[in-house]
Amino acid sequence: MLRFWITLIPFCIFASAQVHIPHDSAVTQQAFKYVHGDLTFATASQIDISKEPWTSKYGPQNDLGYSGPLSFSHFDYKRCLEDASVPFDIGIIGFPFDTTTSYRPGARFGPSAIRSGSRRQSLGKGRGYTLAWGSSPSDYGSSLLDCGDVPISAYDNAKAIDQMEAAYSTLLSRPVFGGTSEVYKEKTRTFSRDGKEHPRIVTLGGDHTIVLPILRALNKVYGPVSVIHFDAHLDTWPPRGTTVQEGITHGSFFAVAAEEGLLTNTSIHAGIRCKMFGIEDMEHDDTVGFQVISTEDIDDYGIKRVIEKIRQRIGNQPVYLSLDIDVVDPGQAPATGTPEVGGWTTREVKRILRGLSGLNFVGADIVEVAPAYDNADITGIAAADIVHDFLSMMLVDGPPEPHVGPFSKIDLLL
Template identity: 60%
Template sequence: MHYPVFIVLGALSAAAHSVQLDAGIQDFRVISPAQEDLTWLEKYGAQIDQPFSGPLSFSHLPYSRCLENPDEAFDIAILGMPFDTGVTYRNGARFGPYAIRSGSRRQRESRGYTMAWGTNPYEHGLKIIDCGDVPVSPFDNALAVDQMEVAYSTLLKHDTVNATTPSGTPRIVSLGGDHTIVLPILRALNKVHGPISVIHFDAHLDTWPAYAGTTTDQSRVTHGTFFYLAQEEGLLANNSIHGGIRCKLEGVSDLQNDQEVGFQIISTDDIDDLGIPEIVRLIRARIGDSPVYLSVDIDVIDPGSAPATGTPEAGGWTTRELKRIIRGLAGLNFVGADLVEVSPSYDHAEITGIAAADFIHDFLSLFIAEEPPQPLHRLPVVTEKDEL
């Protein structure tokens, strides 16, 4: 069999240095003699990671082992806490930080602008980096909780590049891990801010005193009891609030206990009866000017949209609804945030990891915004005038 050979005339043929035929496969190589010995950098420029390639850091951010590098200054840090031995049902959230970072691969600093926020959080002069994961023990929960507290406290002592909090400390976005991680986080934040308020988006209260079978102090520490323990330790202000609650309870006693811990409840169904603007108003009125910590359990989202979680509850909010609520909270005095309970072994096509990564991007914009953004389509259209 004969294979045709095509010769392209003009500029291309003048640059063609070699045309090789091998086993009937045409291999056209357009290489000028002057380019044969060029290095990658000389010929193609910087080694740019594709969305699907390169080291795994959140949104391709610079990565640093901040816990062992006290001279690493930053304004906002992404920190993984791969702890999941405080769960009461399905485990696997130790792989949550990996799943969230993987879900962020299509995000990057150079494409961070969103119409919803009207800004790119990476273009405000702040240094935002990925500080990796806390190497928590998977065998000893008491040790792991201490490791997480020490790690968080260590990062709070790092210098900032452009201090954006009244305390001058950096802000940390934690990737869970199960919800237990909030107890050591609140212990660390208390050393800087004293008692703080919490905005808690979750299907579950997480204010229970203990679970059946509790026999030791350490066995009280679970992903459903950490707020109760935090209140016992004086870590919480008395004006915290839940959003998206829809779990089954033992009875009214659970609600009474929740109030005593210092929380007000916005249920999942309230979004239908009150609407998003009223929910935002209630949260802002409840928190006021208090230092506030944002904690998002991915199970606040309906499992049809975010199945990868350990304690799924039907009838949750949509991703879009929660994103709109978060935007409405801009301007509050946030001291940190987390997203927890992503268990990727229960995911489908990475939809939970992708949603979680998108929420983290919202957190970065939330930390920077001084007020809720005005939707882009409502802004006045500015047209250039021709003065001639």
């Protein structure tokens, strides 16, 4: 008998609802008119928001620096892999992946932490001018879009790497927007294999292994590319392990990329200071195609010489820039998987990036931000500011002139 009433009660409730809600009423039809997956009622045509208390007194519902949806620097946001309705010239994409780390995991939360660190920048709302650049990334006519995160497997690394390559290839194959104003300039057509302009992607990692699928995707469009690699570690160690997949880690991906013919022989490291097995690590690194600028070189030769040597090494080659946040000293960026003391300051890194402007960048990434180890979000904020520099660096034709203020060019010679 109890089973009978348990079965009957839901039918009684449903029947009661049918009695009290007439199917043919305009209100009911309007209330239930919504797009699949969108619970917003279609009431805009019935409500004049200009006469409502909020809009009539205060105007639009603008986001503050600390409010609104979490997109990078308040950019427009689309899930670009499933929505191709908005073309772009430079896209932001998140690769939340960290299952090939050798020490501390947690970089799967990096994209979210970097976006959170970018909130105050508000570049998407027009606040992007800095004295260091003398401009804003929005001044150069490119359409900038946050494309969301790739849903990457956390259980199967082979699948995850394939997912990242497929996602990156998808975005690279999209048509560019072609600029928002007459100041827009094409940057990739002259060295792409198909003679077409392609979007450029700034990737938020994720551990450093994400660069392997990125290089595989870039190779289809540009062929082998040079790499500028900011890191405390070489990441060119030979693959080790008993399976192919075990050999692909955030410390070996460049060696794998070289074996696959994805790199030129003109790549360069910047900021190296890690412990090694011996000089044989450096000798192997050379065979992969890299030169090394160590952390200490900035003290011995100065920032200008560091910039000069990087530019000489790369020349006019298509170049990809990959920046591991651990190139920065952990005193300023503690939230990373493999911290090494004695790193560069954020100011030094930012100064070098400005000096690299005008090279033929086909893309960039920032990786190994693991916010569980952060303090007051300082690593996420630093990473977000570096991404802001990436955008300017990729758009301008050359390094910006030094800020003048009370100085002159004569002061640079003293």
